[in-house]
Amino acid sequence: MIVDxxxxxxxxxxxxxxxxxxxxETSGRSSLFDLTGLSGGFIANPSELSLLETYVxxxxxxxxxxxxxxxxxxxxxxxxxxxxSSGILATILTLVKEDSNVVHYLAELPxxxxxxxxxxxxxxxxxxxxxxxxxxxxxxxxxxxxTGSTMDHxxxxxxxxxxxxxxxxxxxxxxxxxxxxxxxxxTVVFNQAKACDLGAxxxxxxxxxxxxGPRGGLMAGSEELIDKIKVKVNQFGLEAQxxxxxxxxxxxxxxxxxxxxxxxxxxxxxxxxxxxKFTNFDKTPTGVMISPEGLSNEISVSHxxxxxxxxxxxxxxLLKEHGIITIPPVSMPGASATIRFDLSTADAFNLDLNDLNxxxxxxxxxxxxxxxxxxxxxxxxxxx
Numbered sequence: 001m002i003v004d005x006x007x008x009x010x011x012x013x014x015x016x017x018x019x020x021x022x023x024x025e026t027s028g029r030s031s032l033f034d035l036t037g038l039s040g041g042f043i044a045n046p047s048e049l050s051l052l053e054t055y056v057x058x059x060x061x062x063x064x065x066x067x068x069x070x071x072x073x074x075x076x077x078x079x080x081x082x083x084x085s086s087g088i089l090a091t092i093l094t095l096v097k098e099d100s101n102v103v104h105y106l107a108e109l110p111x112x113x114x115x116x117x118x119x120x121x122x123x124x125x126x127x128x129x130x131x132x133x134x135x136x137x138x139x140x141x142x143x144x145x146x147t148g149s150t151m152d153h154x155x156x157x158x159x160x161x162x163x164x165x166x167x168x169x170x171x172x173x174x175x176x177x178x179x180x181x182x183x184x185x186x187t188v189v190f191n192q193a194k195a196c197d198l199g200a201x202x203x204x205x206x207x208x209x210x211x212x213g214p215r216g217g218l219m220a221g222s223e224e225l226i227d228k229i230k231v232k233v234n235q236f237g238l239e240a241q242x243x244x245x246x247x248x249x250x251x252x253x254x255x256x257x258x259x260x261x262x263x264x265x266x267x268x269x270x271x272x273x274x275x276x277k278f279t280n281f282d283k284t285p286t287g288v289m290i291s292p293e294g295l296s297n298e299i300s301v302s303h304x305x306x307x308x309x310x311x312x313x314x315x316x317x318l319l320k321e322h323g324i325i326t327i328p329p330v331s332m333p334g335a336s337a338t339i340r341f342d343l344s345t346a347d348a349f350n351l352d353l354n355d356l357n358x359x360x361x362x363x364x365x366x367x368x369x370x371x372x373x374x375x376x377x378x379x380x381x382x383x384x
Contacts, residue, residue: 001305009334010333016325016330017330040212043251083206088204093122096143101125101138101139124142145178146161148177153289155186158192189261202225217240264285269353270353274288291338316380322359
């Protein structure tokens with residue numbers, strides 16, 4: 001395998017960032033097309049930037065974030081975090097006891113790796129399933145987790161969502177919702193209710209997913225639980241710093257539902273174009289994607305690469321040769337290697353879909369030309 005460990009994943013990400021830097025410095029930002037759906041942003045005016053001091057910033061911006069955050073997420077109180085993973089970790093540190101059970105229902109396996117890793121850290125027994133008929137809550141359960149929208153944008157059925165919450169509350173067990181992209185995807189595109197309005201005790205979203213905010217997390221829920229979790233957040237340095245708080249505030253204010261709705265319709269056009277050559281692309285709510293397995297099924301050349309390695313090499317070709325950023329090159333260890341072309345981003349609106357289709361086809365042809373040479377593939381991914 002080319003990418004065979006968490007260290008390999010870190011190294012390929014370092015190479016991807018180096019490529020992105022080189023493109024910006026040599027050709028300008030307009031030559032990059034971030035189609036990850038995680039492009040985020042940092043919106044601020046000069047008068048706001050002048051207030052980003054250690055204590056002045058939170059004093060000025062956190063109250064405002066409470067108001068817009070509650071409107072966006074529901075709940076009684078919100079808590080800004082440096083990552084969604086930080087909020088997941090802090091919640092599990094706060095609510096989950098050693099040797100107790102944590103059960104997790106999601107629309108499609110696997111869960112985000114931060115969830116089982118956090119459970120392992122506290123010595124809890126962790127169970128996850130995407131089969132609702134198999135979902136149950138055993139004795140000695142400390143926490144029930146629901147994922148609103150998976151890493152590959154598979155959205156939970158709202159009826160099952162409600163039922164899981166009801167099952168947990170019948171046993172007086174709190175429910176945490178990993179709503180990283182779902183806080184917007186579920187509500188805007190699928191017309192579902194906010195997680196807190198459905199009865200969740202805690203919900204967490206990523207403020208850079210499908211919105212123009214920073215890489216960070218925003219937690220909402222009952223004031224009592226938020227206050228308890230906030231203690232752990234502050235003890236372990238997981239809180240969002242003033243610049244991120246400001247960017248979250250303005251990211252939510254500038255979030256436009258119409259962008260998501262427009263991408264929902266444009267995806268059909270791109271999907272039809274790709275289907276003229278490929279058979280394994282799937283639609284997502286805001287674009288198209290191809291899984292490592294699907295990409296492997298498209299290949300007509302004999303090779304020895306793993307399915308994930310194919311996805312990494314393909315996505316690096318897209319980045320190096322066409323400036324198209326997808327998740328696999330820049331992702332953190334453990335993330336899905338599925339390649340998504342998200343059309344909800346600002347860069348996507350500057351792309352002609354016929355041209356994007358040609359770039360994808362060209363990159364695929366290049367992939368088939370190099371996969372018989374593992375060393376060349378390693379060079380593409382690691383610049384080694």
